[in-house]
Amino acid sequence: MIATSATPTTVVLWRDPRGWPDAVGGLWRRSLRFRTITITLLLTSFAIFITSVIMALVIQNNLFESRRDEVLADALRAVAEAQTRVDSAEVTDDPSGLRALWRDVQETIPRASSSSRVIAFPIDDTPVGSGVQGFRTTDLSGDVISSGLRERVVSFPDRQSWQSIAIPMPDGSTAPGIAVGQQLFLPGVGAFEVYIAYDLADSQQTLQFVQSTLWAAGLVLIAIIAGISWIVLRLVSKPIIEAAETSARLAAGDLDVRLPVHGEDELATLAESFNAMADSIESQIKELGELSLVQQRFVSDVSHELRTPLTTIRLAADMLNDQRDQFDTTTNRTTELLHTQVQRFETLLGDLLEISRYDAGSVLLELEATSLAELAEDVIEQMRPLAQERGSELRLVAPGGYSPVDMDPRRVRRVLRNLVGNAIEHGEGRPIVVTTDSNQHAVAVGVRDFGLGMTPADAERVFDRFWRADPSRQRTIGGTGLGLSIALGDAKLHGGTLAVWSELAVGTNFVLTIPRRPGGIEGPSPVPLEPQESLTDVTQPIHLTELREMYFDAEPEDRS
Incomplete structure (x- = not known):
């Protein structure tokens, strides 16, 4: 059932992408399975996303701290070994001996550590003639060492200091790294700042592999959960869908339909x-x-x-x-x-x-081409003496409705007599306006009185058999209580409608609408149900002869 209704919608959306929001909204309202799957996937995706982010951050932090501890220990060991060699050497004032010792230090630090990127700066000016200067073992620039790190190394001679840096690579790119700095003392010369830079590219690759694995596992987990949800929901929703379809068939009148019973569960x-x-x-x-x-x-x-x-x-x-x-x-x-x-x-x-x-169901129509306006005028002339007796004036307003339409004139005449008779009885002696009009789809007649009116609750029951808005009020014209019910049946036989508008102390308006062609009414009625004029706005009636002359004198496209 769901697949059948979704297929045409998919075609429309492919042609017009702007229809996606409306289609998805309609599917959200109509399909329990779609709502459940969507909510499950959204919540699952959110939970997996949060979990993956937290795990990635924890792994990144642990991996970085582990690598940092390794390089700190490695740098401490390398500088300590170099300091040991310096301390154990017999240093003299001979410049050549100092230079040889300093070269030995330059070779010892890269050999004792896992990094060949070493930079050394003298803290104070070296003695003139010693020939001992700072050095670097690779093309690593001293610009990667920040002034803040150098200040900490100078300020704390007995401690290590470190800083995350970006190490330039031969291809022009940069790699994440850590620079570890501490002091090395050379007798007869002074203290030096020694910095060892460690490349963390391998750790970065490990972290990227772990993160990609987490995201891939999360997507696979979402797909698995979606599949499991679909299977479980299908097992649960299938009986519900069957119940909905069976209920619809039962409501449509198929009283023999039943639900299949499987198992003993809920x-x-x-x-x-x-x-x-x-x-x-x-x-x-x-x-x-x-x-x-x-x-x-x-x-x-x-x-x-x-x-x-x-x-x-x-x-x-x-x-x-x-x-x-x-x-x-x-x-x-x-x-x-x-x-x-x-x-x-x-x-x-x-x-x-x-x-x-x-x-x-044995009522048949005897259709004849009839002008609704002329039929309304005949009924008005028949009912005029009764209206004059009650002090009401019958007025005809007919801007349209002259062209013949196939209808049963006897039944339509009966409907109009009933509506006009009710208006006379309840019109309180005020004018009664009968309006006929037409359009390309239908013809209509409205009967408007300015009498007692009804409440909305009474208006809903006005077509019930033997029902009266005020049971204590006696019928002075002699109605049977079935007239409006029969009138509604006559309107439905024609494929039309009979509607009522009423308001207490304002009046009532009945509108009979008959389609020009079989198949029902298309569009609004030519006569509006809720009248716009008040009692003081009622104009003088227009005689049918004048309207007929206006109709035939008008241009064909202006006739209705």
């Missing part, structure tokens, strides 16, 4: 619990489905069975209503109420039959 217990839950859900859903079918069948059968006696009652009520002027006042009023309630009962029965058809 994952097996999880699979058994999941399967038990799935069995319970399947049982309850089947039971609810059977109850729903029974309920739908009951409503359908009762509705059909009631039509015959209702027809008889309707005929009798009509006859009595036609002759109610011949009755006394009480009987007259009773006859009128009977006629009204029989009409409402007949409407309720028709709505129940329509709902049962929706539940059974």
Whole structure:
């Protein structure tokens, strides 16, 4: 599953490297295996890096200290041997004898030490005529000896002093080294500063080998840990992935899907619990489905069975209503109420039959090319007397919606009558604005009132069957409580939407949107759900004839 989803992403990233951050972020959010492997590798790499750095520093320090102790002991032994030869020699005032002794010292120090790099400086001016001067055994320059080291050697005649230096090599490069200095006393001449320079290139190579070995071992260890983590995580995450896929299939309606149970560990217990839950859900859903079918069948059968006696009652009520002027006042009023309630009962029965058809999935559309604007004007004209009776003014604003669209005009007309009727009933006698508009994808009509309005919680339930925002309020127009539910079903049959916006003490706006072509709505509705105008901003209505003239007088590209 993960590999399948990652393959197209990899191709896209190869074409556009800027997509890497988004793809990695999406993989981080979606894949538990990727997150776990990434966190494991990062923490492991950090731990190995810190460990390798500490080990490299410790090895470097120990290697340097060990080498330093060796060269200090070597230099001390060489100078001590040279001092012993000087002390044991019979020194006279003969300059030639001093020079011979000094040459012997120059040969003894390199021979007694492991380094041939020796430099000597007289501390004080040598006696005139002695012929004894400082010396150096190689091309090592005295500039490598710092003044600070020389000051320490002069200040402490009985101690060794050392300093890390860079030794020039024949090829022009430099190598790390240590310069060790101490005093050598030549009788009859004075004290000399003797410095022996030791090359640490071999120690540097050893240190580099150890460090490269550490880093290589760290990389190999990271790779091994990554492999082990992948194997372990795969063993653990595979059942989790199977559970996720099975849950998705179960949520999609495949009630027969189950998880395989392997072993007796925690994952097996999880699979058994999941399967038990799935069995319970399947049982309850089947039971609810059977109850729903029974309920739908009951409503359908009762509705059909009631039509015959209702027809008889309707005929009798009509006859009595036609002759109610011949009755006394009480009987007259009773006859009128009977006629009204029989009409409402007949409407309720028709709505129940329509709902049962929706539940059974047996509703079919009778499509005709219809102008939504003209349909809205017809409904407004039919509802205008009722609106005038309630003190509301119906206004049509139709900047678009004239071009015919395939729809079921009977059902759309029923939706509009229901929406306008609700607006009249709850509009508090204020103007009601019906707006039609269109774009290249859809046509839409909005019914806006400035009445009581609803809370967001009430607006979410407004399409529920037999639901009212205020149960204590009586219906004055005679609705059945199923109108908006049926209207929502009609909108969905067309592949469209029926949405509502409402705010307390501000009003309500219903927007019906129907696509021009099958397949659903692309883009926003031509009529915005949240209205921009207030009660004081409502303008005078535009007559359909004027809008039609504006439409046909406009340029083709300006028509919508």
